[in-house]
Amino acid sequence: MAAAAAVVVAALTTLQQISPARGAFGIPEFLEFGECSPIKPHANINFERYSGIWFNIEMVPNEYVEITQCAMTNYTWEGDLMLVEDRGLSTEGVKMRQGSLMYPTEGEPGVLTVEAEGVPSAPYVVVATDYDHYSCVHSCLAMMGFRAAFSWVLSRHPTPDPAHVALCHNTLQEVGVDISSLVPVTQGKECPYTNKLDAVLAYSARVQAKAEEREAAMHKGKVASTPPAAQTVTDHRHHEVLTGAGGGWGSRDKKKTK
Numbered sequence: 415m416a417a418a419a420a421v422v423v424a425a426l427t428t429l430q431q432i433s434p435a436r437g438a439f440g441i442p443e444f445l446e447f448g449e450c451s452p453i454k455p456h457a458n459i460n461f462e463r464y465s466g467i468w469f470n471i472e473m474v475p476n477e478y479v480e481i482t483q484c485a486m487t488n489y490t491w492e493g494d495l496m497l498v499e500d501r502g503l504s505t506e507g508v509k510m511r512q513g514s515l516m517y518p519t520e521g522e523p524g525v526l527t528v529e530a531e532g533v534p535s536a537p538y539v540v541v542a543t544d545y546d547h548y549s550c551v552h553s554c555l556a557m558m559g560f561r562a563a564f565s566w567v568l569s570r571h572p573t574p575d576p577a578h579v580a581l582c583h584n585t586l587q588e589v590g591v592d593i594s595s596l597v598p599v600t601q602g603k604e605c606p607y608t609n610k611l612d613a614v615l616a617y618s619a620r621v622q623a624k625a626e627e628r629e630a631a632m633h634k635g636k637v638a639s640t641p642p643a644a645q646t647v648t649d650h651r652h653h654e655v656l657t658g659a660g661g662g663w664g665s666r667d668k669k670k671t672k
């Protein structure tokens with residue numbers, strides 16, 4: 415998530431600016447003393463099945479996240495990297511769009527790393543998902559004795575089954591994540607995606623169906639598996655990434671239904 419990267423960058427920049435003379439003043443709220451505890455990703459996560467649209471149901475708010483309402487993310491697994499496109503509204507109600515890339519993390523199977531040039535990378539750990547309804551995500555970055563920890567409850571639908579939200583809460587808590595700072599993200603009828611929701615949901619369904627087909631075929635040994643995850647990130651550093659505010663609510667969606 416671009417938001418995660420931005421947050422961590424801001425956090426680290428702030429940390430670097432804290433002089434001993436100023437003591438603890440200026441430490442953003444989301445920074446705590448302590449290490450990140452290791453969190454295991456969902457076993458054998460299939461990033462192709464994970465692809466498609468996820469709505470952001472709950473998140474840890476902080477002043478560096480620009481998309482605070484109606485947040486949804488379009489994930490596209492390309493075999494060795496994940497394209498990420500965040501869309502939503504700012505607190506002022508301005509339409510925002512932000513792109514980023516995530517790569518498999520060397521030595522940590524199932525964990526993705528949000529990469530942006532010239533800044534520290536942030537992990538993206540899917541703690542639990544059923545691919546079809548919910549995803550419980552965690553990210554933690556530690557530096558100089560501080561940690562910045564974030565969690566997200568994601569849903570394939572803007573109005574999730576409360577049982578799935580509860581499941582994420584329980585799962586995150588079980589692995590030792592503090593969920594007390596999670597807050598709901600405004601979703602629903604007032605959001606810009608509302609009149610295109612059917613197309614958005616159909617897109618996810620298509621992407622998932624394709625992934626499931628491939629997975630089933632792989633189990634039968636009929637097709638080769640997707641190429642193994644890349645261990646280096648350098649080749650893709652210069653992929654064009656969508657960035658910027660405004661517009662673009664699925665302008666590409668129209669021409670591609672079916």
Ligand SMILES: *[C@@H]1O[C@H](CO)[C@@H](O)[C@H](O)[C@H]1NC(C)=O
Pocket residue numbers: 467488489490497499613614617664666667670
């Ligand atoms: C999601 O991103 C992919 C890859 O950029 C694009 O082809 C697709 O149209 C997008 N889907 C939606 C609903 O935005």
